[in-house]
Amino acid sequence: MTEQLSLSIWLDLARPDARMRNFETLLRLFPFSQREGQPQTTVSVLAIDATEPPLLEHPMNGPFDVEEAIQLMKEHRGDDIAYRVESYWDLWQYDGEWRLAPTAVALACFGPEFDNGDAATPAEQEHLRIDFGVDTTFLPQPEILGSGRLVESNVKSLLRLVHEIENKLPVNRRWLAAESGENFADRLQRLLTSTVPGQ
Numbered sequence: 001m002t003e004q005l006s007l008s009i010w011l012d013l014a015r016p017d018a019r020m021r022n023f024e025t026l027l028r029l030f031p032f033s034q035r036e037g038q039p040q041t042t043v044s045v046l047a048i049d050a051t052e053p054p055l056l057e058h059p060m061n062g063p064f065d066v067e068e069a070i071q072l073m074k075e076h077r078g079d080d081i082a083y084r085v086e087s088y089w090d091l092w093q094y095d096g097e098w099r100l101a102p103t104a105v106a107l108a109c110f111g112p113e114f115d116n117g118d119a120a121t122p123a124e125q126e127h128l129r130i131d132f133g134v135d136t137t138f139l140p141q142p143e144i145l146g147s148g149r150l151v152e153s154n155v156k157s158l159l160r161l162v163h164e165i166e167n168k169l170p171v172n173r174r175w176l177a178a179e180s181g182e183n184f185a186d187r188l189q190r191l192l193t194s195t196v197p198g199q
Contacts, residue, residue: 003178005135007162008126012170019127020073022169023083023109026128027066029168031161033088033102038062041087043069045076049115055081062088062102079113091137091157092150106131126175132158135178 011022032041041064045056058072064087073083088102108129110116116125132138138155141147165171176184 002134002136003180005132005138005176005178005184007130007132007165008175008177009128009130009165009169009171010173011127012172013127019109019111020077020083023107023128024070025168026107026109026165027070027085029164030105030107030130031089031157032064032066033090034063035090035102036063038088038102041069041085043072044084044086045073046082046084046114047076047078048080050082050117064088079111081111082108082114082116084108089157091154093137094141094144094147094150098146098150103137104133128169135184138184 011019013019013022040059040061043056043058043060044054046052047055055076056072060068064085069085076083084106085108086104086106089105090100091103092098093101093103108116108131110125110127110129112123116129118125138151138158140151162174162176166174178184
């Protein structure tokens with residue numbers, strides 16, 4: 001059974017408005033796909049909670065222009081504001097054959113009074129989140145030839161990103177988990193050293 005995989009990040013914030021600056025840093029370090037012809041990126045600005053219609057929903061043709069997105073988001077400020085970028089990064093995908101292809105990803109930043117519906121109170125929710133899509137992108141599929149080696153490449157890309165985030169942002173706590181709440185980090189680490197059938 002597939003589950004959605006996400007990375008939640010809580011920051012050490014010297015000032016309440018620092019989360020937006022840290023989100024800008026995250027967007028600049030994220031390895032967005034630079035392939036021509038990829039699907040559109042969408043930049044969204046939300047207010048109050050995740051059930052409200054977006055204040056802004058702006059499509060952008062790829063490759064994604066981070067600086068243009070940051071300027072769009074800066075036009076909307078407030079403690080009850082959230083920003084979301086739905087875009088792509090390159091991972092190995094199997095669709096009859098293995099190919100390195102743009103894979104959907106979403107990055108979000110939540111204001112201190114925005115309610116994303118995932119925590120008991122907005123004060124307890126993460127500051128930043130990355131939604132990576134289905135976990136099977138990072139799990140070997142023994143019935144598919146080459147799965148072990150190429151999925152391992154995807155896992156390494158994910159772990160490299162997590163370490164880069166920890167080096168560039170004031171991370172207080174992070175949680176890499178499936179939607180069931182299961183901690184995914186240990187499973188991913190084991191994939192790097194285990195022998196997987198179907199390699």
